[in-house]
Amino acid sequence: GPKVLQIPSHQIIDMGQMVTLNCDPVSNHLYFYWYKQILGQQMEFLVNFYNGKVMEKSKLFKDQFSVERPDGSYFTLKIQPTALEDSAVYFCASSIGHSQNTLYFGAGTRLSVL
């Protein structure tokens, strides 16, 4: 099926530092998403993004989080500053359209905040 690429697969940083997670969505998709999965728990929605803007965000999407996709390059999630509770696997997803369309996920980036 369609492939979403995420870089890096694992990132280790010190608490308080900034981190950027990169996602290369499926080429003809227009909607982009970030999800967070803490070990052993369900995936939880963070944010979705369309036409250069955040469309929806959950309460998990703290003020320290931001997303962008400058000039059709990577869709990024930036956390600044990071906190210990940000340690999780972050999954990027994309879809052609909105609510009725299937989301395709990347393999995730494991973020470890020390």
Place this chain on the structure above:
Amino acid sequence: AQKVTQTQTSISVMEKTTVTMDCVYETRDSSYFLFWYKQTASGEIVFLIRQDSYKKENATEGHYSLNFQKPKSSIGLIITATQIEDSAVYFCAMRDNYAQGLTFGLGTRVSVFP
């Protein structure tokens, strides 16, 4: 609010048999979309099959099929002729017009033994 419940935490089956997983959901929307994904040992999340609420016929895709019981708000996944590589965590997910992205269940771990 949307909610997806998977009550089975783990299932073990012998290869080449059939496995059935349960999922019930809650939504206030009359139109919604149901999905099953699997998460492999490497962490990759793979889309398997979907059911649109307005379709009465159960969806099928290869050796995956769904048991959609709308009055019971239930969407079970059936895997026939299981293979070792079907061992994974299976997530049920739902999306409606009110939701922020997909709402996931906690997942069911399936182990297929030779």
